[in-house]
Amino acid sequence: MEQKQPLAFRIIGTIFYLGPLIFAFGFIAPLTSQLLSMWGYEVIAGVPAVGVGLFVALVWGSWAQWRGKWI
Amino acid sequence: MSIQIEGMSSSELMAAEREIARRHTDNFPWLSVIWSFTNLAVWLSLWPLVFFAGLPLWIGFIIATLNIMLSYLPSHEAQHDIIARPGTRLRWLNQLVGHLSTIPLVLPYRVAKLTHMEHHKHTHDPELDPDYDTHANSPLHAIWKSIVNRQPRATGGFNAYGNALARIGRPDVVLDGVIYNIIFYAIICTLAWQGYALEAALLWWLPRHIGTTYISYYLSWAPHHGGSKGRYKDTRGFRAALGNIGSMGMQYHIVHHLHPRIPLIRTPRAFREMRDILEARGCKIEGL
Numbered sequence: 001m002e003q004k005q006p007l008a009f010r011i012i013g014t015i016f017y018l019g020p021l022i023f024a025f026g027f028i029a030p031l032t033s034q035l036l037s038m039w040g041y042e043v044i045a046g047v048p049a050v051g052v053g054l055f056v057a058l059v060w061g062s063w064a065q066w067r068g069k070w071i
Numbered sequence: 072m073s074i075q076i077e078g079m080s081s082s083e084l085m086a087a088e089r090e091i092a093r094r095h096t097d098n099f100p101w102l103s104v105i106w107s108f109t110n111l112a113v114w115l116s117l118w119p120l121v122f123f124a125g126l127p128l129w130i131g132f133i134i135a136t137l138n139i140m141l142s143y144l145p146s147h148e149a150q151h152d153i154i155a156r157p158g159t160r161l162r163w164l165n166q167l168v169g170h171l172s173t174i175p176l177v178l179p180y181r182v183a184k185l186t187h188m189e190h191h192k193h194t195h196d197p198e199l200d201p202d203y204d205t206h207a208n209s210p211l212h213a214i215w216k217s218i219v220n221r222q223p224r225a226t227g228g229f230n231a232y233g234n235a236l237a238r239i240g241r242p243d244v245v246l247d248g249v250i251y252n253i254i255f256y257a258i259i260c261t262l263a264w265q266g267y268a269l270e271a272a273l274l275w276w277l278p279r280h281i282g283t284t285y286i287s288y289y290l291s292w293a294p295h296h297g298g299s300k301g302r303y304k305d306t307r308g309f310r311a312a313l314g315n316i317g318s319m320g321m322q323y324h325i326v327h328h329l330h331p332r333i334p335l336i337r338t339p340r341a342f343r344e345m346r347d348i349l350e351a352r353g354c355k356i357e358g359l
Contacts, residue, residue, distance in 0.1 A: 012253075016252075020223050022256070026256065026259075026260030026263065027256075027259055027268065027271070027276070029263075030264050030266075030268040031268035034263075034266065034269055069219075069222035069225070071218070071222070
């Protein structure tokens with residue numbers, strides 16, 4: 001019978017498995033938002049820069065999560 | 072120093088090679104030790120300088136990139152016990168350099184050491200060499216492979232190191248990599264959501280990618296390009312576009328693979344003294 005891994009290992013495994021999404025929302029979203037603000041785009045089509053950042057994170061992060069690569 | 076090698080037998084060539092190596096081994100590598108601590112101190116100082124002292128971020132980015140490119144080699148000297156062997160008085164210094172210098176690269180010392188020893192034992196073995204995935208057809212392809220090896224589900228690069236550690240019975244060391252990565256991503260994500268995403272990106276995240284590409288190119292791909300398994304075949308001498316300093320001494324990496332305990336700073340001299348022997352052995356020496 002396969003031995004169940006300790007909870008901590010399973011949590012770490014899940015974190016690493018979801019790495020692309022975590023990185024996208026944890027880093028790419030605020031980075032995009034701050035780049036847009038720096039370039040003077042506080043709002044794009046009524047969406048604040050942070051919203052655009054989160055959207056970029058969702059799309060790019062999901063793609064990276066699905067394909068296993070960013071580019 | 073020139074050696075008359077004509078008519079020498081294989082064992083005489085080996086004896087002459089070892090005698091040269093002996094003369095260059097066990098010289099305390101002061102440069103690597105100073106390099107290690109200075110490089111880390113400069114990189115750490117960039118953070119307060121950028122955050123509180125008005126150092127322009129673009130200057131910080133350039134310096135941080137150089138810091139991370141420079142961060143691997145002192146640890147490499149420690150990995151080979153060049154600073155101090157086990158059981159000697161300065162062993163603590165060897166281990167300190169090994170552990171500290173690759174912090175900006177987010178590469179734990181034990182991971183680097185154990186996988187690097189496997190690379191030396193199995194250079195060019197597609198199954199056993201943890202660095203085998205840096206193989207590429209051209210310089211541009213090598214850069215591309217380095218980027219590909221860093222993708223989330225890539226099988227090469229740092230991702231190959233876990234398999235190598237499991238194979239040699241040290242899965243515990245994988246935990247070092249896990250901890251380093253969790254801390255790294257926790258720091259840059261926290262900074263990013265605190266409003267310092269650009270600073271995190273340009274002082275650590277992007278320099279780390281550029282540095283890793285550089286290290287992969289010059290320390291792994293270039294000296295082994297076109298090689299095959301075998302003591303005198305697995306590494307080449309080559310003329311680097313960026314010169315010997317720009318390639319961090321890798322033009323003479325062939326000497327390191329033959330005699331890993333010769334300090335980096337001594338490999339050019341050892342190479343010049345060994346050159347005739349290496350040519351007699353059929354080593355690839357290109358443009359030097």
